[in-house]
Amino acid sequence: GDSVTQMEGPVTLSEEACLTINCTYTATGYPSLFWYVQYPGEGLQLLLKATKADDKGSNKGFEATYRKETTSFHLEKGSVQVSDSAVYFCALRYNAGNMLTFGGGTRLMVKP
Amino acid sequence: KAGVTQTPRYLIKTRGQQVTLSCSPISGHRSVSWYQQTPGQGLQFLFEYFSETQRNKGNFPGRFSGRQFSNSRSEMNVSTLELGDSALYLCASSQYRGQLDTEAFFGQGTRLTVV
Numbered sequence: 686g687d688s689v690t691q692m693e694g695p696v697t698l699s700e701e702a703c704l705t706i707n708c709t710y711t712a713t714g715y716p717s718l719f720w721y722v723q724y725p726g727e728g729l730q731l732l733l734k735a736t737k738a739d740d741k742g743s744n745k746g747f748e749a750t751y752r753k754e755t756t757s758f759h760l761e762k763g764s765v766q767v768s769d770s771a772v773y774f775c776a777l778r779y780n781a782g783n784m785l786t787f788g789g790g791t792r793l794m795v796k797p
Numbered sequence: 798k799a800g801v802t803q804t805p806r807y808l809i810k811t812r813g814q815q816v817t818l819s820c821s822p823i824s825g826h827r828s829v830s831w832y833q834q835t836p837g838q839g840l841q842f843l844f845e846y847f848s849e850t851q852r853n854k855g856n857f858p859g860r861f862s863g864r865q866f867s868n869s870r871s872e873m874n875v876s877t878l879e880l881g882d883s884a885l886y887l888c889a890s891s892q893y894r895g896q897l898d899t900e901a902f903f904g905q906g907t908r909l910t911v912v
Contacts, residue, residue, distance in 0.1 A: 719900065721903075726905075727905055727906075728801075728803075728887055728903040728904050728905040728906045729887065729889075729903040730903070731900050731901070731902065734900055774840065778901075782828075782845065782852055782853055783828045783829075783830045783845050783847075783852075783853075783889065783891045783901050784830060784842050784845055784853045784855075785830070785832070785840075785842065785889075785901060786842070787832075787839060787840040788839075789839045790839060790840070
């Protein structure tokens with residue numbers, strides 16, 4: 686079946702450092718890919734998405750490119766802030782239906 | 798536009814009881830899906846409803862059930878609660894547009910504690 690694998694955390698960075706959170710997937714078809722963020726005590730917020738190969742999703746300084754050849758969707762940000770501290774989830778979904786398959790989540794901690 | 802609303806936010810139940818959680822989707826969204834989040838198993842898909850019909854179902858026992866009403870509001874029910882059912886239950890809604898679902902928007906969740 687389909688699956689998503691993320692790098693384990695926590696990832697601890699200093700403010701203004703560069704961030705990369707790795708995400709790879711296994712899928713039988715051609716899913717859409719998503720990054721969601723979860724702040725303490727909250728639900729999930731959509732951070733960015735990509736619906737086909739070579740698409741780049743971007744939002745709030747975060748970027749991720751849908752790489753079909755490496756089945757990856759790594760999350761990147763050039764300069765993190767303390768307010769970026771949260772848990773980040775990579776997920777895939779096929780277009781028909783709303784069933785998301787999530788990775789295990791990566792906790793990011795940014796220190797001032 | 799109001800977001801996805803889940804009630805209640807917190808719930809404490811005793812083992813063996815049953816519980817019903819409610820989810821009101823974003824206005825105009827006809828698809829509602831439910832997820833269970835636990836530290837050990839992460840985020841797992843429970844089921845999805847679209848126009849009052851279950852469209853997909855995850856790998857959970859029959860004690861977990863759900864339904865959707867004509868106004869797209871959804872409820873999930875867990876019977877004969879077990880300690881392992883303690884989790885954050887998240888609901889998400891999406892809009893169906895041109896044979897495709899748009900991205901899912903999540904509620905804040907219901908934190909269920911079984912004692």
